[in-house]
Amino acid sequence: MTIPWAVASSATAVLQSTSRFFFTRSAILSRQPSPCSATVTMSNAGEQNFISDAAHLETIFKQKKALRSVIKRDLKSMDPTLRSQEDEAIQRIVLEAPWFKSCKGLCAYISCSALREVDTTRILSHILRSHPEDFQMRKKLFVPRVEDRNRNMRMLNISMTEDLITSSMDILEPAPVDADGNEREDVLFANEPVDLLLLPGLAFDKAGRRLGRGGGYYDTFLSRYEELAKEKNWKQPLKIALSYSVQIVDEGTIPLTPNDILVDALVSPSGVIPISPTALEICH
């Protein structure tokens, strides 16, 4: 695996491209990373360093924003037939994967077609329909619920699609309490670990970088779960992102910021792309 320690293209290239009103896919996607880190400093004076760090981060967030626009535009113009073929292929690959079949608990997103996310309907209904006679045999499913605009997202347990309501962000989410008025189980307080996290995103690369929608919800949750698993001595869950072909970009295109968490593998319509040593071991 390439270690994506280099986080951004040169400030000059960024300023040139972000100062235009219109971004072409090739202009954004052709950037190469420079060997500078997110905490690059330009002076020995502490305050000066702080300013240059902040300015550098701001530049990187601008790059992320520009890349999001390009990918959103590409997703919008994707042929609907191709989209549904890719949705089918990706979900079939997940449903047939040994890491999916063997997992006992997982967090997955509820896809939103307006956001042009890879569909998860088949995967979720497969889980929720399985073992109707014995719920204990079922995979335990947790899905996201946004709590506020301050990056707080919980993953709550659901057992049927009727548990879901439309959120203010127009995404299906679980209500915090179930039909009997009981608080839903939060994965961060569960007694058992989950083995798998199925992640959405806007762009990905083959070194595990993931560009989200800019809310910081997933990176914050992933870092909390990573900490929890360490504290409890649990195996870290596999972090697998689902990606249309058009969302996979060249290495060096997705700038990294300090809180970004890398994924272990991608599932694209052409198959699983293992990235981390754990994923390489599981997939071969």
Ligand SMILES: Nc1nc2c(c(=O)[nH]1)N(C=O)[C@@H](CNc1ccc(C(=O)N[C@@H](CCC(=O)O)C(=O)O)cc1)CN2
């Ligand atoms: N299906 C799904 N559920 C999810 C997420 C997700 O990405 N996908 N989230 C992952 O964080 C959280 C919700 N976060 C969201 C963040 C942005 C937008 C959104 O509509 N963004 C618009 C731009 C809005 C703007 O710029 O003001 C967009 O991306 O077009 C939706 C959900 C939790 N649930």
Ligand SMILES: Nc1ncnc2c1ncn2[C@@H]1O[C@H](COP(=O)(O)OP(=O)(O)OP(=O)(O)O)[C@@H](O)[C@H]1O
């Ligand atoms: N673990 C974290 N702790 C504190 N701040 C965070 C954390 N993760 C992300 N952030 C902040 O959230 C904001 C959005 O980050 P970024 O643009 O990288 O989001 P994203 O990766 O696109 O979104 P997401 O993580 O929801 O998929 C940034 O200000 C970032 O610094």
